[in-house]
Amino acid sequence: MPTFLELQDDAALLSFEHQLHLSERVGEHSWRVDLAQPLFEFTGENPLTCDRVHLLGSAAPGPGSWLWAWANPFGYRPEVLGIALEAKEFGERHGIPELAQPEVPFDALPGSPSEPAQVASLMMEAAKVATGRWSGYQGPVGGGTRAGFLLEHPELALPPAxxxxxxxxxQQGVLELTLHDHRRAFGAYAVHRGLRVTEDGPLWISGPDFRIAVEFDEQNLMTKMSATLGAPG
Incomplete structure (x- = not known):
């Protein structure tokens, strides 16, 4: 059974690719959400409207906690809460309290983060693995609170690798993300991306017309990586 920390590695690289894709699609933007519709709009140079909007929850500095959307007394529509409930069921099934408890204190999370944006990111990453939805967005909703959403739209799907x-x-993920176990993160990315993973000395990640060899040290940190073009043999 995965731990909450392991879910962070499982999510990191594919989530990162989805964020790159989202940024490239919408460019400089503003956003607005209407959960009564529901509707999530990116406005700016490349507008995009998503009508499949999933509120996961919110990280508030006052109580210093994350509150899952399904535990919020506001009473959101079922289609807005469905994915958060999927994450809850995953947490209950795998014994992951961070996903199953209605409210999670900041200091109960790895590293005891204090910034709401960092907390929202941790909770969203775990929910992405639990639900198989990978396009996320978080933003301020007043009083220092950050809300986390998962979004679905055909234009947010990744192109072939x-x-x-x-x-x-x-490469960029290793430099910019907090990866605790590089080998786990690389393997999870390849599996979720639909690429083939084999171990023959290095870890090989194979696509339709490329192979990438990755080597790790004893702490499972990446030490070397190289790509070969052409269909794998």
Whole structure:
């Protein structure tokens, strides 16, 4: 059974690629959400409207806690809460209290984060793995509180994997993300991305026309990576 910390590694790289794709799609933007519709709009140079909006919850600095949307007394529509409930069921099934408890104190999370944006990110990453929805957005909703959403729209789906894009995600991810176990994170990314993973000395990640060899040290930290173009043999 995965732990909450392991879910962070499982989510990190594919989530990162989805965020890159979202940023490239909408560019400079503002956003608004109407949960009564429901509707999530990106406005700006490349507008996009998502009518499949899932509120996960909110991280509030006052109580210093994350509150899952299904535990919020506001009474959101069932289609807005469905994915948060999926995450709850996953947490109950796998014994992950951070997903199953209605309210999670900041200091109960790995590293005891104090910033609402960081807390929202941790909770969203775990929910992405639990539900298989990967396009997320978080933003301020007043009083220092950050709300976390998962969004679905055909234009947010990733295009087929290429060597250049996969290498960028892996290289940039190692530099910019907090990965606790690189080997686990690389393997999870490949599986979730629909790529083939084999271990023959290095870890091999294979796409339709490329192979990437990744080597790790004894602490499972990446030490070397190289790509070969051409269909895998």
């Amino acid at each position: 290429t060597s250049a894009r996969t290498m960028r995600v892996l």
